[in-house]
Amino acid sequence: MTHPSLLEQLRVDLGHEGPISVERFIGRALNDPVHGYYMTRDPFGAAGDFVTAPEISQMFGELIGLWAAGVWNSMGQPRRLLLVELGPGRGTLMQDALRAARIVPEFRAALEVHFVETSPVLQQAQRAAIAQSGVDAVWHERIETVPDGPAIIIANEFFDALPVRHYVRSPAGWCERLVGLAEDGSLTFGMAREPEPYIKAEAETGAVLEIGAIAYQIMLTVAARIRQQGGAALVIDYGHTETMIGETLQAVQNHQFVDPLAHPGDADLTAHVDFAALARAAHAVGAEVHGTVTQHDFLTALGINERAKALRLRADPAHATEIDAALKRLIGQDTQDMGILFKVLAVTQPGMPRPPGFGGDPPP
DSSP states (O other): OOOOOHHHHHHHHHHHHOOEEHHHHHHHHHHOTTTOHHHHOOOBSTTSSBOOHHHHOHHHHHHHHHHHHHHHHHTTOOSOEEEEEESOTTSHHHHHHHHHGGGSHHHHHHEEEEEEOOOHHHHHHHHHHHHTTTOOEEEESSGGGSOSSOEEEEEESOGGGSOOEEEEEETTEEEEEEEEEOTTSOEEEEEOSSOOTTOOOOOOTTOEEEEOHHHHHHHHHHHHHHHHHOEEEEEEEEEESSOOSBOOOEEEETTEEEOTTTSTTTSEEEOOEEHHHHHHHHHHTTOEEEEEEEHHHHHHHHTHHHHHHHHHHTOOHHHHHHHHHHHHHHHOOSTTSHHHHEEEEEEEOTTOOOOTTTTSOOOO
């Protein structure tokens, strides 16, 4: 049976129901059960639409694993610890983290691994990756179904993939941006007729305010759990450290930027993470916040240069060149390097020492 494309479905739905919010459009484009971008493909790597840090080098996941071991130690070494990853991609980060964790046998023995993942395609890749680690894992579609208990929660390039809302400043106030149909049947942006009275920000007419309401709610859930049950969360993503006016929604297809409305279900849609908003959410429920720091400073503090040096000692010249290139991509400080673009935030239970990478003791 042939299903209509997501664009065709949207045309029908918008024709019947009228325009929908940008948030709802992004949700359908990414998570539609039949045609959603993340539901139908593996988007990672050279054959996909983008490359994430764990796919660039094993060093990234290894250092995250040692970071988690250091946090577990500062928690008092609980005998049972949930290691949870939100949006774990192919499972590469967790695979590398668990391998590095072997140097702390008591930590590895305490772990229960949980993945929060909605994509059947990526779940399959994660199962294959984790099978090589000799550790059982449990999959969830929502963080709310992860069992109770002290936890370390990892979110690498998770929050940037969550839908956002857009509001446009009009003479009457802030009106929500909507997605509707143009006369030729293509998708187009429009605005709600009535402004939202609760938005008080000042800006010029035509300015756009981007709000990650879903991200804020998820951080509320994560931080409340950590405050009540113990542990820490680590957020690594590209974004800004202060809430600001402006839109950052972008679409990527085959490693190229494309029109966000042109290829629903076939292009990755992301928005820069508002780290200030995530910090406010964590503070609101009584958790402690550390950072935000750059990925360069975080990985450098964890010892990535020393790890790269150790790998080079066992590498042939071609592999050594690859290690240097990966190191540059991860911690480079040029304008477009991940070391500057990506930020890192940690949330911990109250009273816990500062975690590694944020001024705390280095990992083991």
